[in-house]
Structures are given as structure tokens and as C-alpha cells.
Amino acid sequence: MRANGLEIVALSGGVGGAKLAMGLARTLPAKALLVVANVGDDFDHLGLSITPDIDTIIYTIAGLNNWGQGWGRADESWNFMDTIGDLGGEDWFQLGDRDLALHVWRTDQLRRGATLSTLTAAAAERLGVTCTICPSSDLPIRTILETAEGELDFQRYFVRRRAEPEVRAIQYRGAETAVPSPLFMAGLSNPSLRATIICPSNPVLSIGPIIAMDSARKALVDAPAPVIAVSPIKGESAFKGPTARNMRNLGMTPNALGVARYYQPLIDGMVIDHADAALAPAIREMGIAVAMSDISMPEPEDCERLARDVLAIVDDGSIRKRSR
Amino acid sequence: MRANGLEIVALSGGVGGAKLAMGLARTLPAKALLVVANVGDDFDHLGLSITPDIDTIIYTIAGLNNWGQGWGRADESWNFMDTIGDLGGEDWFQLGDRDLALHVWRTDQLRRGATLSTLTAAAAERLGVTCTICPSSDLPIRTILETAEGELDFQRYFVRRRAEPEVRAIQYRGAETAVPSPLFMAGLSNPSLRATIICPSNPVLSIGPIIAMDSARKALVDAPAPVIAVSPIKGESAFKGPTARNMRNLGMTPNALGVARYYQPLIDGMVIDHADAALAPAIREMGIAVAMSDISMPEPEDCERLARDVLAIVDDGSIRKRSR
Numbered sequence: 001m002r003a004n005g006l007e008i009v010a011l012s013g014g015v016g017g018a019k020l021a022m023g024l025a026r027t028l029p030a031k032a033l034l035v036v037a038n039v040g041d042d043f044d045h046l047g048l049s050i051t052p053d054i055d056t057i058i059y060t061i062a063g064l065n066n067w068g069q070g071w072g073r074a075d076e077s078w079n080f081m082d083t084i085g086d087l088g089g090e091d092w093f094q095l096g097d098r099d100l101a102l103h104v105w106r107t108d109q110l111r112r113g114a115t116l117s118t119l120t121a122a123a124a125e126r127l128g129v130t131c132t133i134c135p136s137s138d139l140p141i142r143t144i145l146e147t148a149e150g151e152l153d154f155q156r157y158f159v160r161r162r163a164e165p166e167v168r169a170i171q172y173r174g175a176e177t178a179v180p181s182p183l184f185m186a187g188l189s190n191p192s193l194r195a196t197i198i199c200p201s202n203p204v205l206s207i208g209p210i211i212a213m214d215s216a217r218k219a220l221v222d223a224p225a226p227v228i229a230v231s232p233i234k235g236e237s238a239f240k241g242p243t244a245r246n247m248r249n250l251g252m253t254p255n256a257l258g259v260a261r262y263y264q265p266l267i268d269g270m271v272i273d274h275a276d277a278a279l280a281p282a283i284r285e286m287g288i289a290v291a292m293s294d295i296s297m298p299e300p301e302d303c304e305r306l307a308r309d310v311l312a313i314v315d316d317g318s319i320r321k322r323s324r
Numbered sequence: 325m326r327a328n329g330l331e332i333v334a335l336s337g338g339v340g341g342a343k344l345a346m347g348l349a350r351t352l353p354a355k356a357l358l359v360v361a362n363v364g365d366d367f368d369h370l371g372l373s374i375t376p377d378i379d380t381i382i383y384t385i386a387g388l389n390n391w392g393q394g395w396g397r398a399d400e401s402w403n404f405m406d407t408i409g410d411l412g413g414e415d416w417f418q419l420g421d422r423d424l425a426l427h428v429w430r431t432d433q434l435r436r437g438a439t440l441s442t443l444t445a446a447a448a449e450r451l452g453v454t455c456t457i458c459p460s461s462d463l464p465i466r467t468i469l470e471t472a473e474g475e476l477d478f479q480r481y482f483v484r485r486r487a488e489p490e491v492r493a494i495q496y497r498g499a500e501t502a503v504p505s506p507l508f509m510a511g512l513s514n515p516s517l518r519a520t521i522i523c524p525s526n527p528v529l530s531i532g533p534i535i536a537m538d539s540a541r542k543a544l545v546d547a548p549a550p551v552i553a554v555s556p557i558k559g560e561s562a563f564k565g566p567t568a569r570n571m572r573n574l575g576m577t578p579n580a581l582g583v584a585r586y587y588q589p590l591i592d593g594m595v596i597d598h599a600d601a602a603l604a605p606a607i608r609e610m611g612i613a614v615a616m617s618d619i620s621m622p623e624p625e626d627c628e629r630l631a632r633d634v635l636a637i638v639d640d641g642s643i644r645k646r647s648r
Contacts, residue, residue, distance in 0.1 A: 046428050046429065046432045047428065047431050047432030047435055048428065048432075076403070077401050077403050077421060079400070079401050079403075079420075079421035079422045079425075080404065080421045080422065080424050080425045080428070081425075082422070082425075083421075083422045083423075083424075083425030083426070084425045084428070084429060086425075086450055086451060087425060087426065087429050087446075087447060087450050087451070088446070088450055089425070089429045089432075096403075097401060097403035097404045097407075097421040097424075098403045098404065098406070098407045099407075100404050100407075100421075100424070100428075101403075101404045101405075101406075101407030101408045101410075101411060101413070102407070102411065104370050104371065104372065104404070104408070104424075104428070105370065105408060105411045105413045107371050108370045108371030108372075108413075111371055122411075122412070123411060126410055126411050126412055127410060127411075
């Protein structure tokens, strides 16, 4: 029998991470799950504070997301954006009419002094999410890409330039002074916590900004519960986005082994795809336990399947906190 | 033959004023018309700078307005507002998805240092307006209603409380330090100017905030061109909104004579409805020339008809600048 409290902290970026987070939310009791969202993609645009990963996680767990598109809301309209175009405003970042409400509301509330944590919890609850979602930090961390075209903030790299420029280095600006959000910290030290799951998000773009905080890294290592990463790569290709290419450009091996090396100081175990079984010995040699599953999530049912697999791996005790 | 320059300055509030402004815009050459918009209704809402009269004038002249509704845009959608409601945000002031783009764009540009004049001209041009539209001032003037329910800003009085509370007094907050916008001032001193038209807007709510500026009043009186008010009231009822009741509550006579008294220090002539011919002698006794027309504008064609009538009155020379 499980305790009536927090069981799983899940660190997540946007699409891929949000899918597993949704699977976990559908599988676990509401109070058992805390999803910690990357804030490195956040940016100010048209005077609005936009937090894409938080929103993608909310929409995905609430079932409001556009599954086929991979971002934004289903049943969305684009009249705002059309008119921004008519006015000659910046229209390279698509903001749907429904989605926009969240940005306008949040921007207004932030200016009135609310924290991103409070607003994330309120928006999630209002939109029908029953688990808890929090930002990795209430303070700004900004992922800046050093590319052949110069420094680009995340959205200008990812959306405006379609992730095309070669990435030479990544800065997590603000991470040196930011601290993890209260719920994130409280979650990691909660005695009922059974595991921290690093969702299958881009390690360097989506999880990097979270673990760039010294105190987040320390809390993950010090937490009694094991930290388990779910690989975002099967073979040498990510399911979506520039993960593999980013890793290659940064001199990393673009496969589950490269992911394991990146997370090595923090994680106790890793879930890789059956197809990558050959990489398991090398990962185990690094002191990281390995479990296998089908990590692809083409359909919503797959998110639940993978979530159940991951929770079964947590349950079977094969991945224990390692001694350091 | 007319000069190839500015001929008419039109002072306007929202609906009724915008209708005549539209009629003038359809009748005059583009460069011949400057529409000066009331800013007393402007307010900050959901963190956005909203300027309802400017926008109504732009939409009406551009043919984008919702004629039946009397405000906002035709072909509008409300998904933003629905979602603000879902989030528990303030949803008493309706902002359509297309309309919202103007507020977000303007708010962002204002924060970057642009003036309301610049943004009004840019938005009007972008949305297809060929005449010039400017705010009465680039500095804030806020119409505050003293009511039985306490002080209410304009939109809380007009929209949220549906203009129901009895108005005891009106403040034009900021008018003592505001100055007319550059185009407004330049228009009044332009030697080719033939008349200033006070459009049929609510005198105390829509024109009051403009003429509350000392320098605006002085410039209107000093301008060589006559100032001609078009009555917003036929008999004892306005065509829309609380004009007659506002005037009654403030101790004014709620008819064309009451309007004439209110504008008396500033105007040289007045256009009243044929139905109010009996009021003409009393208005003339105040030193104000009177001309008559059918001042109702139920359909777009009526706006042009009244505009042609008003311009014919300007042309026939029956209303001259009076000596003071």
C-alpha cells in the first residue's frame, strides 16, 4: 500500500517530457505527483511573460493540448496573431487566442507581485489538472545558445531559426543565482518520495537549465529517493526536435550512453529502449542501473504505458540510490 | 477649389462621434481630415493599455467595426476572453481576439517608449485608414465619475456598472497637466483649416475630457476656423448611451440647448436636428449660429449624408468665427 502523499517528482521540459508527465498523471493518485517544469525557455515577447514548458505541461496533462501539432492547444484560433501581423508586429512566435489568455493573465499577475509558482498552480488547477505542477525556479533562468550566428535566446534559436544554427555552447543565464522553487525543494526532501524521474526531454536544452542550479543538483543527490532518467533517444535519433544534433554539436555521443554520461553525477538509474540494450553494459559501468522499456510515445495510450513501466521499475526496487 | 491640405479637424468620442468621423472620412480627401480622439475612457486592464475611443474610430473608419453591436470589430472571436474566464481572471470588459492584438501591440510599444500619437497613426494606417487620427493628448486624462457608489473610473462606470449609477460630478483627472497632442495643436493652427467639428458624442463624457485641457480650449477659440458642434441629442434623447441622463443628473438641460450651453464658450455654430427647430432662437441668442439637418445615423449611408450636410454648412459660410 502506498503512502497518501508525494511519491514521484518528475523533471520535464516541453513535448516529450510532458507526454510522460501526462502518463504519470493518469496513472498516479493526484497528490502523488509533482511535475517540475523547465523555465529556461521562458521569454518576454510582445511585452508578455511566456513560459512555454509550463504551459505545454499544463495543456498536455489537462488534455487541452494539440497532440498532432506538438505544442499549443487543441481547438485553438489564430485571430490575435493574424491581427498582430496586420499591425506589422512580430509574428514569428505563434500565440493562439486561447493560449494567449494564459500569458496575459500571468504577465498581469506577475507584475502585481505573484510568483510563478503560485500562478502555475492556480492555472493548472483552473484548467483541470489535479496533480501539482511547479516551475523549476521562481527566478529567471534563460537558456542562451552560442551559435555560428551569435548568441540566440532559446525561442529565437528554436522557433525563429527552427533550431538550424549549429550550437557551440549553451549558457543557463541566471542559474548561478537562481534557487529551486519551494515545491521542488520540498518535493525532493519529502520522506514519502519514491523516485525522481527525469522525463525524456532534451537533456541540454530542457533539463540542463534545471540541473544548472547548484542547489537543485545537491538536492537531487542528497534526496533519499533514487533519480531515474528516461532516455529521450532511441538509437541515435530523438523522437522530436534537435536533441541528437544538439548533443553531437556539443561533442556528446547522441545516444542513450551520451545521455547517461551527461546525467551521470546525478542519476542512479536509467530507462532506455529495448533497442538500445547493447548500450546497457557501458551505462552500468558508470554505476548507473539500467532498465528497459519501449520508450516511444506516438499516441496518448503510449504515455500511460511508459508511465506504468517506469513506475513498475520504481516499484521493483532494481534501481536504488547509489552511495557516493 | 479646395486647398490640398487639412480642412477639417473633428473631435470625437466613441460610437456616435465615430459614425460622423467615418462619414467625413468617406466624403473628404484623405489629407483633409484629422480626427482627434478622446482619451478619457482609456484604462489599464489585465496589464494592457486600452484606448477604446481611438480603437472605435479606427475600426469604424476602416470599416472593421461591428455596426450592430456598436463597439468592437466585426468578424470577431472570443476565445481569449473565454479562457480568461476559465482562469478566473477579470472578464467584465470584453476583449475580442482580433481587438486584443491592438492592445497587446500598443502596450508593448508604449513600454518601449513610443507615443500614443505615433502608435495611433501607425495602427490606423496598417488597418486601412487613410485620414489622420490622433489622440487628444499623449498624456493621460482619465474621466472619473463621482457617483452614489463612490468614485468610478470610466469603464467601471460605463461597462461594469452599465452606466447605471447616478453621476454627481465628473473629474477629468490629469487634464490640468496634460497638453494636446502635436497633430491636434498643429491642426487647429493650420491656415488651410476650414472648421473644427465637434462630433455628436456625449459632451460631458467624450468631449469634456478634450476641452478640459486649458490649451485645447484656448487653441479652439484662437483658431481662425469656426468651431461647429453637431448635437448628439434629438428632442430629449440621445441615440445611444447615457448622454441625456448624464446631463440631467449634472443639472444640465438634456437637449440641444443644454449642449449649446455646455459648449457655448468654444463654439461658433451648431448643427441641430430639424425636429429641434424650436430651440434654435435660444441657441442663436447665445451668439451661436444654428444650422439644421437630420442628425440621426441609423445606417452607414446616414453617416455620409450627415457628413455631406455638415460640410455643406461649412461651405456655405453661414457659420463664421465669432468675435469674442
